[in-house]
Amino acid sequence: MIVKKYVVKDIKEALEKIKIELGKDAVILGTRKIKKGGFLGIGAKTFLEVTAAVEEKEVEKQKQNENKQIYQLQELLSKNSKTTTSSSELSEIKKMMYELKTMVSSQKSDNEPEWSKDLRKSLSFHDVNFEIIEKIIEYIKIKYGSIDFNDENSRFVLSEVFLPFIKTEVPDLTGKVMFVGPTGVGKTTTLAKLAAKMSINNHKKVGILTLDTYRIAATEQLKTYATLMDIPMRVAYTPKEAKIELEAMADFDLVFIDTAGRSQKNDLQMNEIKAMSEIINPDFIFLVVGMQYRSNDVELITKKFSSVSPTHVILTKMDETSSLGHFLNIGHYINSPIIFVTNGQRVPDDIMEANNKELSIILSREVLNYVKSSKQFD
Missing domain, CATH: 3.30.70 (Alpha-Beta Plaits)
Structure with missing residues (x-):
């Protein structure tokens, strides 16, 4: 004994x-x-x-159960190391490791505080990366001990906790700005919003160059926007033409460069966009990511497009999703700050400059709303 x-x-x-x-x-x-x-x-x-x-045998049994689970994970990792493992598979393995760790912890203690259960559930709903969730909970334990969601100050506590995880930056834009990203994220519409904003509000001389000649509809859409905004637009079909068109717009304050959507799973397309960026040599590269994507997809997108060395990230379609976890996830996946967030189709209205304090407040409000609403149905 x-x-x-x-x-x-x-x-x-x-x-x-x-x-x-x-x-x-x-x-x-x-x-x-x-x-x-x-x-x-x-x-x-x-x-x-x-x-x-x-009794000593009870302690030994508990250790055996933990060792068995750890062995199963090691066996899984060993199996995967013998084959080519994709980024999404690695993400799944990470998630399994987290779940195993949580399982072992739950065997040791069934007394997890109610507030951390509620917060974990809410952050998971918002598709926050599981590693960030644990860091946030640990941060609250160390700094505050706990959090009372019935306290009116809980939203301010949450916003302060989220703040260090949200990376934003909005520099003064000049020169060539290239937009890259997967298909369907709204690159063309976002480009038009920024072109209008810089031309009308900031009184800059703006030009548009499109390299997206794969989709006729995209070129026509951009031409319509350019005509309405009275902004010059040019089309380039080859890298050589792109260089010529850019030289013709050398005296412009800003030239926004649209590119065709590229699949993060297509290495050939990734190489094409990288080669194009090296020829154009832009001053800024904006990676456009849709907020409707799942966390695993965003992790893969940021990893693949990191070969282009994006300077900033634009999050789009905030109005089309109920989960806002990518405010936190982006800084975890890529060393590029968020510069803009779009929340609708209107040009140029539905776009805002990214501010980590504002995004933190928005996220804390939604996280708290989820906690309170889920309590009503328990």
Whole structure:
């Protein structure tokens, strides 16, 4: 039999420590109050001394279960290391590791605070990367101890916690700005919004060059926007033509360059866009990512397009999704700050400059709303 003594503030703390160290089959043999600290008995604090015990075979069984789970994970990793593993598969393995870690932790302690369960559930709903979720919960434990979602200040606490995870930057834009990203994320519409914003609001001389000659509709759409905004637009079908057109617009304050959507799963297309960026040599490269994508997809997109060395990320279609976790995820996946967020189709209205404080407040509000609404249905 294993016997241990615990000096704690109260019985709740004792139970938590006993479950973690001795397991759920441990029994309490006795309790007594003791005094510790102070000077010559003055100022001493009262603590609770709890004696607990467990049969050695129960501790050994718990260790065997944990070792079995770890062995299963090692076997899975070994199997995957013998084959070519894609980014999405690696992400799944990471997720399995996290789930295993959570499983083992839950065996050690069934007393996870209710607030962390609620927060984890809400952040998962918003598709926040599982590693970030654990960092956020740990951060709250260290700095605040816990969080009361019924407290009116909880939203401000959450926004402060999210703030370090959200990377934003909005520099003064000049020169050549190239837009890249997968198909269907709204690159052309976003480009038109920024062209109008810079021309009308910032009074800059703006030009547009499109390299997206794969889709006739995209070129026609951009021509319509350019005509309405009275902004010059040119079309290039080859890298050589692109260089010539850019030289013709050398005196413009800004030239926005549209490119065809490229699949993050097509290495040939990735090489094409990289070669084009090397020829154009833009001052800024904006990676456009749709917020409707799942976290695993965004991780793969940012990894593949990192070969083009994007300077900034634009998040689009915020109005088409109920999960806002990519505010946090982007900084975890790529070392490029968020510069703009779009939330509708209107040109040039539905676009805003990214500000980490504002995004943090928006996210904290939605996370808190989810926690409160889910409680109503429990």
